[in-house]
Amino acid sequence: EVQLVESGGVVVQPGGSLRLSCAASGFTFDDYAMHWVRQPPGKGLEWVSLISWDGDSTYYADSVKGRFTISRDNSKNSLYLQMNSLRPEDTALYYCAKDSCSGGSCYWYFDLWGRGTLVTVSS
Amino acid sequence: EKVMTQSPATLSVSPGERATLSCRASQSVRTDLAWYQQKPGQAPRLLMYDASTRATGIPGRFSGSGSGTEFTLTISSLQSEDFAVYYCQQYNDWPPWTFGQGTKVEIK
Numbered sequence: 001e002v003q004l005v006e007s008g009g010v011v012v013q014p015g016g017s018l019r020l021s022c023a024a025s026g027f028t029f030d031d032y033a034m035h036w037v038r039q040p041p042g043k044g045l046e047w048v049s050l051i052s053w054d055g056d057s058t059y060y061a062d063s064v065k066g067r068f069t070i071s072r073d074n075s076k077n078s079l080y081l082q083m084n085s086l087r088p089e090d091t092a093l094y095y096c097a098k099d100s101c102s103g104g105s106c107y108w109y110f111d112l113w114g115r116g117t118l119v120t121v122s123s
Numbered sequence: 124e125k126v127m128t129q130s131p132a133t134l135s136v137s138p139g140e141r142a143t144l145s146c147r148a149s150q151s152v153r154t155d156l157a158w159y160q161q162k163p164g165q166a167p168r169l170l171m172y173d174a175s176t177r178a179t180g181i182p183g184r185f186s187g188s189g190s191g192t193e194f195t196l197t198i199s200s201l202q203s204e205d206f207a208v209y210y211c212q213q214y215n216d217w218p219p220w221t222f223g224q225g226t227k228v229e230i231k
Contacts, residue, residue: 044225045222045225046222050220061219095166095167100169107214107217107220108157109157109169109214110167110212111172113167113168115165115166
């Protein structure tokens with residue numbers, strides 16, 4: 001079955017750190033760039049970060065730049081998001097999403113989403 | 124950054140009626156636009172890409188149109204399963220990949 005499954009979301013204090021994981025199955029993981037997208041409770045979608053198929057290129061939203069690090073392990077079909085210096089405004093459901101473009105440096109829309117993992121930043 | 128603006132915020136429609144959702148880009152995104160559907164408690168699902176191409180498994184009552192800065196998603200005859208929130212997203216210029224704020228389609 002083609003799917004993405006996120007994990008690692010918990011309640012963390014402001015200033016704390018957290019690592020999210022996303023396990024991919026049912027497709028050739030290392031053919032595709034991967035994204036993290038978040039959704040605060042009751043609000044809309046915000047793109048957070050992208051990593052290229054080979055991990056050589058990464059991009060971040062300004063709101064998380066310098067605090068979050070995206071990475072991947074193609075041997076484990078896994079995507080990660082290291083989150084440091086967490087703030088209350090980082091509270092959200094975090095989705096991993098597969099980019100639709102195969103290989104190369106093309107980055108388009110998101111054609112497969114996980115169900116998300118909830119991160120709550122609160123004292 | 125290309126800002127995406129959707130209207131209306133909420134659309135009240137009766138089952139069987141047509142729904143028309145709008146998405147406007149602050150600058151041209153050509154046809155590099157996708158639409159997603161999100162039901163309560165679920166992840167977003169890709170509906171449309173390249174402004175007017177239906178994703179795999181999406182029924183024909185969904186159609187997309189537009190180019191440049193003005194886009195429309197039309198649901199020709201609303202079914203009960205279509206009541207949801209719809210987001211547009213541009214992939215013409217990145218980073219960032221940007222979404223509209225969403226349109227909620229509710230039962231009238």
